[in-house]
């Protein structure tokens with residue numbers, strides 16, 4: 001997979017040692033203020049403001065606090081964190097140290113996707129090297145501040161990317177989401193205040209603190225500042241990882257990756273939205289169509305019902321089964337899609353399935369069940385005649 005290494009923010013040059021030393025000279029509140037001023041929102045998908053999360057963890061009561069890097073990268077079509085973990089590991093470690101300093105944590109954990117076990121050796125070597133350079137461990141950069149990181153391997157379940165299921169998994173339990181509140185920033189890993197952030201979020205924060213919020217805001221839109229890494233796959237000439245400004249239109253992105261003839265683009269992976277060609281002027285941004293990075297291009301000959309079936313099979317496999325709307329809803333939607341495939345689904349039943357999908361969006365316990373119907377609903381809405389005409393017997 002190629003990496004389109006256009007140097008904007010995340011892929012731009014940075015002296016990690018200098019950046020970390022500079023950051024640790026600043027008072028903690030100033031550091032969080034700079035991140036707040038930048039408008040950075042979490043790059044893991046949910047788009048929660050990073051400074052708000054860090055501030056809540058910093059002000060939470062507790063002698064022991066944790067910073068966790070969510071490197072589970074389980075969303076179908078996302079592979080940008082793999083590039084960062086492979087080629088930008090020093091920046092990730094520095095970003096985590098910076099976060100630890102900001103929230104008052106001494107301990108960091110990288111929760112690494114099971115399929116990325118092959119990256120562990122290099123990551124361990126990076127940690128060791130940074131300890132040797134006094135950028136990790138005790139008395140970092142000669143300051144009275146200590147912070148160290150260890151790696152914990154994930155076990156291959158998509159739900160363990162959800163931050164509370166991740167924490168359950170870290171504690172040795174079955175990876176199932178917790179009830180919230182309390183949120184991890186107050187009661188997280190081992191009951192201690194914990195900030196869970198995506199790989200890209202830590203690295204972006206390092207660049208912001210070193211180069212300034214103002215510089216960061218020269219990219220993106222007012223509500224979606226900066227740039228974003230996109231993992232582009234599917235029916236295009238140049239799949240790969242791209243750094244592009246937030247707010248870019250789908251049309252422009254397709255021109256960049258050689259996917260101009262696409263009939264639809266799935267923005268946000270299996271849990272995201274399927275955008276049809278007529279809406280390619282929409283912007284990829286938190287205020288329009290948002291994504292943790294996954295962009296899947298569907299060319300003119302793709303069967304959109306097959307696409308919907310594929311995504312729903314994924315959710316049936318990955319639902320943790322804890323709550324009824326998600327456990328039964330995903331199965332029922334998949335059965336409905338199979339009926340459609342066999343030309344046996346009436347329009348009336350299809351409407352009922354859409355209504356079930358809408359119920360799942362509000363009644364499911366966590367983001368998995370809440371987003372599982374998204375692809376189904378957007379594909380049915382935008383490709384109804386294609387789906388019905390190609391399989392129709394009578395209805």
Ligand SMILES: Cc1cc2nc3c(=O)[nH]c(=O)nc-3n(C[C@H](O)[C@H](O)[C@H](O)COP(=O)(O)O)c2cc1C
Pocket residue numbers: 041042043044045046047048050070071072073074075158159160161162163164196197198199201366367368
């Ligand atoms: C089912 C599910 C899977 C998720 N998988 C990931 C993941 O692999 N990586 C990630 O960073 N966030 C994932 N998230 C989002 C996390 O719960 C959390 O919002 C994120 O780690 C916060 O980091 P950020 O604020 O830096 O984005 C997932 C959420 C859900 C509901």
Ligand code: SF4
Pocket residue numbers: 159177318319320321322323324326327364365366367368369370
């Ligand atoms: S929504 Fe799905 S994944 Fe989330 S708790 Fe309920 S059953 Fe588990």
